Amino acid sequence: MVNQKPHNIEEQIRLLRDKGMNFSDDEERKAKECFSRISYFRLKYYWRDLLDADTDGDFIEGTTFSDVIRRYDFDHQLRLILFDAIEIIEVALRSKVINHMSQAAGNGLWYLDSSLFENSDYHEDFVYDLKYEFGRSTEPFAKEYIDSHPNWDEESFDGDNPDAWRIIEVATFGTLSKMCKNLKSQLPQRSAIANDFGLYSAKDLTGWLEAISLMRNIVAHHSRLWNRTFGKKVTNPRGLRGKWLNSPLTENQKNRPYGFIVAMLYLCNAVCPGNKIKNKILDLISANQNIPYQRLGFIGNWKDDPIWR
Incomplete structure (x- = not known):
């Protein structure tokens, strides 16, 4: 088993963007602040049901970072x-x-x-x-x-x-x-x-x-x-x-x-x-x-x- 390499905050946000999560400029600033005090791993369980089952782990169209934070x-x-x-x-x-x-x-x-x-x-x-x-x-x-x-x-x-x-x-x-x-x-x-x-x-x-x-x-x-x-x-x-x-x-x-x-x-x-x-x-x-x-x-x-x- 090969463990994953760690990602910094900018990389974590990029990963979410690549999967289709939307970030406004304000949301990106908020995401940086959030990930500085709440781990990516902790937050991921608040967005798992927002992933599209018909794709390879991409988010449902229209999903925003604010959707996740509201749940949290x-x-x-x-x-x-x-x-x-x-x-x-x-x-x-x-x-x-x-x-x-x-x-x-x-x-x-x-x-x-x-x-x-x-x-x-x-x-x-x-x-x-x-x-x-x-x-x-x-x-x-x-x-x-x-x-x-x-x-x-x-x-x-x-x-x-x-x-x-x-x-x-x-x-x-x-x-x-x-x-x-x-x-x-x-x-x-x-x-x-x-x-x-x-x-x-x-x-x-x-x-x-x-x-x-x-x-x-x-x-x-x-x-x-x-x-x-x-x-x-x-x-x-x-x-x-x-x-x-x-x-x-x-x-x-x-x-x-x-x-x-x-x-x-x-x-x-x-x-x-x-x-x-x-x-x-x-x-x-x-x-x-x-x-x-x-x-x-x-x-x-x-x-x-x-x-x-």
Whole structure:
């Protein structure tokens, strides 16, 4: 295999011109500025669907550099909105787990009790992940606890262990979602947490949380949502009490951004009524009418669905 040779910015623009992308003088200046802070490789995934399938990699006639940047900027703004949504869900999930589980157990050390979890090996991994995250946390309350408890041991269940309301506050979304999935199915608290999020099935909630954990990693690392297919799917819920869709998510929508977005919006509405996530998304779309939203899974009369009204 022979690796490609690097190209400078002028050469990158020339490559796009040769493939049929149009640049006005102003767009060329903008392209030079863009490629100085955004890599060619990163941007290419915003123009791939603008390539003409009937040619040898040339652009569809009339494609401009501005078409690409509009998509990139839209994607950036959408990620910022979704990060706000993830914050609402993540903070609420910590609170629901801490409150329901601690009150039922009558103490803050329930997370050490393997009898509350389906798989003991997963439970052990969860506790060590939790303690690892607590030990690495820069939060003052974590450092203060460790400094004042000489028997704290990150690699053992023994010794001093923080109460759930302290240690879970620094848990990653991924660790928290895995813990929820491993809670014993017959626990009333498991169902209570799902009900707080407007779902009748705890299995539906944990499936959504797994998907949102993937979305969180993508958004937090500034990765692309545009025209993306995810490795996980959002399932249609079996029962819910809030506004949802007129028709179930299609197979195509389940692993496209749209499926993830409506699931996140639903959970936000359940735990934080009056949030602005829906309006922010609608305003963003309204301000970018020329964006082909079907690339994100927004298809048909999606605006008529109850969740958007």
